[in-house]
Amino acid sequence: MHVCVVGAGVVGLSTAYALTQKGHRVTVIDPAAPGSGATGGNGAQLSYSYVQPMADPGIWAQLPQLLLSPSSALKVRPQWDPAQWAWLLRFLKACNTAQSHSTTAQLLRLAAQSRTALDAWREREALDIDFSASGKLVMFRSAAAFHAARSQLALQRQLGGAPQQAVSAEEACAIEPALTPRRDAFAGGIYTDSECAADGQKLCDALVRILSVRDVHWRMGQPVQRLVVRDQHMEAVQLASGQDITADAFVLSTGHSAPLLAVQAGIRLPVYPLKGYSITVDTDGPGLAPRVSITDSARKLVFARLGERLRVAGMVELVGRNTGIPADRIDSLRSATQDLFGDCSRFADLHPWTGMRPATPTGLPVLGRQPQGPANLYLNTGHGGLGLTLAAGSAVEVADAITRSV
Numbered sequence: 001m002h003v004c005v006v007g008a009g010v011v012g013l014s015t016a017y018a019l020t021q022k023g024h025r026v027t028v029i030d031p032a033a034p035g036s037g038a039t040g041g042n043g044a045q046l047s048y049s050y051v052q053p054m055a056d057p058g059i060w061a062q063l064p065q066l067l068l069s070p071s072s073a074l075k076v077r078p079q080w081d082p083a084q085w086a087w088l089l090r091f092l093k094a095c096n097t098a099q100s101h102s103t104t105a106q107l108l109r110l111a112a113q114s115r116t117a118l119d120a121w122r123e124r125e126a127l128d129i130d131f132s133a134s135g136k137l138v139m140f141r142s143a144a145a146f147h148a149a150r151s152q153l154a155l156q157r158q159l160g161g162a163p164q165q166a167v168s169a170e171e172a173c174a175i176e177p178a179l180t181p182r183r184d185a186f187a188g189g190i191y192t193d194s195e196c197a198a199d200g201q202k203l204c205d206a207l208v209r210i211l212s213v214r215d216v217h218w219r220m221g222q223p224v225q226r227l228v229v230r231d232q233h234m235e236a237v238q239l240a241s242g243q244d245i246t247a248d249a250f251v252l253s254t255g256h257s258a259p260l261l262a263v264q265a266g267i268r269l270p271v272y273p274l275k276g277y278s279i280t281v282d283t284d285g286p287g288l289a290p291r292v293s294i295t296d297s298a299r300k301l302v303f304a305r306l307g308e309r310l311r312v313a314g315m316v317e318l319v320g321r322n323t324g325i326p327a328d329r330i331d332s333l334r335s336a337t338q339d340l341f342g343d344c345s346r347f348a349d350l351h352p353w354t355g356m357r358p359a360t361p362t363g364l365p366v367l368g369r370q371p372q373g374p375a376n377l378y379l380n381t382g383h384g385g386l387g388l389t390l391a392a393g394s395a396v397e398v399a400d401a402i403t404r405s406v
C-alpha cells in the first residue's frame, strides 16, 4: 500500500517509520526541514507518567494568578479568531474532574504503548538521540500544590501508572544534588525513577536517516495546499506547485495547522496552537547541572539534561500563530535557570527557540479515521505538550489501523 504522510515533525516521521515497518511504501511531504515545527527545541521529556492534562479542575483556582500576574507562564492574547474562542470555551468545559480522570487514563495507556514502541525502536536502530533514563522530579513550591499533586499520584496509581513517590525537599536534594542550594524554595516533589528524556530534533534526524535508506520518497520544500476528495475518498493531496500526489491512504500530521487542511475534508479539528519557548545551554559552568529531569511546577518550567546540554522549556501562550521570540520570555527562562542552578552554565549561547503545541481542549490527540471524513484519510495530531512522549505509540496505532484497512 502507498501511504502519503503530510508533516515531518516527530509525529509524522514516527508514523512513516511505523508504516515502513509494516511493509508500506511511504511518501513524506513538508515545506520545512524535518523537526523544525513544534518538535526541535521542545522540553525533551519522555513524560510517560506525568500525563495530567492542562484541562483540570485545579485550573479554576489558579486562573486569576495565571492570567493577571506579569510573570505568569500562561498568556492569552484574544484574537479576532473564532477558532481561538471556540477552543477556549471547550477547554474550560473540559476542566472538570470526570474529563480530567478519563483523559489521564487514556493518556497513560497511550504513553505505555509509546514507551514500549520507542524502546523497541531504540534497540533495533541504535538511535543517537541523547536518551537518558535518569528519572524525573516535579517540584512544588507551596504546601497546597504539593498536596494536590499527591492526590493526582493516588489517581495515577489506581489507573496503573508507573510507581511514583512523594518526597520531601530534603529527599529531592538527595536524589538530585543540583537542587541543594535552593532546597528551601520547595515544599516537596513527586519522583518517578522510570521517566526518560531525549532530544526531539535528534530523533527526527535519526528517523530521516533510517527512512531514507528504506526508500521513502521525500517531497520537501512545498506545503500541501489542497486535499483532493471525491465521493468520501481522498484521491490526492495537491502541492503549492499544483502537482497532485496520489496514494492509497493519507495521514495528516501537520501539527497545529492540521485544522486548516482537515476542514477541506469535512473534518472540524479542535486543535489550536499553544506557543512555548526554550533555551538550550552548555553545562560548562563551575556549578552542578541536574542529571534528573526537573519540573518547577509553580513556574511551569521543565529542565532536561541532553548529554552535556541543559534544555529549559515552558510557557503557554494563546496568541495565534505569531512565531516571534520576545526577548523577555528568553530572559525569564535564563533567569529561572540561574535562580535554580546558579552557575551550571556560562550561558554563552542560549539557542532561543519557540514552538506551537498542537493542542486539543481535553489534551487527547486525534488519531485515525474520523467518521465525518474520507475513509482513507487518517489523522495523527493534537498531542499538545506530549507529542514527543506519545509519538511512537500514536504512530503504531495509526499504522496498525491503516494496515487493517487493506
Ligand SMILES: Cc1cc2nc3c(=O)[nH]c(=O)nc-3n(C[C@H](O)[C@H](O)[C@H](O)COP(=O)(O)OP(=O)(O)OC[C@H]3O[C@@H](n4cnc5c(N)ncnc54)[C@H](O)[C@@H]3O)c2cc1C
Binding pocket: 006, 007, 008, 009, 010, 011, 012, 029, 030, 031, 032, 033, 034, 035, 036, 037, 038, 039, 040, 041, 042, 043, 044, 045, 046, 047, 222, 223, 224, 225, 253, 254, 255, 256, 257, 261, 274, 275, 276, 277, 278, 302, 313, 314, 315, 354, 355, 356, 357, 358, 380, 381, 382, 383, 384, 385, 386, 387, 388, 389, 390
Ligand atoms: C515549549 C514546548 C515544550 C514541549 N515539551 C515537550 C516535552 O517535554 N515532551 C513532550 O512529549 N512534548 C513536548 N512538547 C510538545 C511536542 O513538542 C509537540 O506535541 C510535538 O512536537 C508535535 O509534533 P508534530 O509532529 O505533531 O508537529 P510539528 O513538529 O509541528 O510538525 C508538523 C509539521 O507539519 C508541517 N506542515 C504544516 N503544514 C503543512 C502543510 N500544509 N503541508 C505539509 N506540511 C505541513 C510543518 O512544517 C511541520 O514540520 C513541547 C512543545 C513546546 C512548544
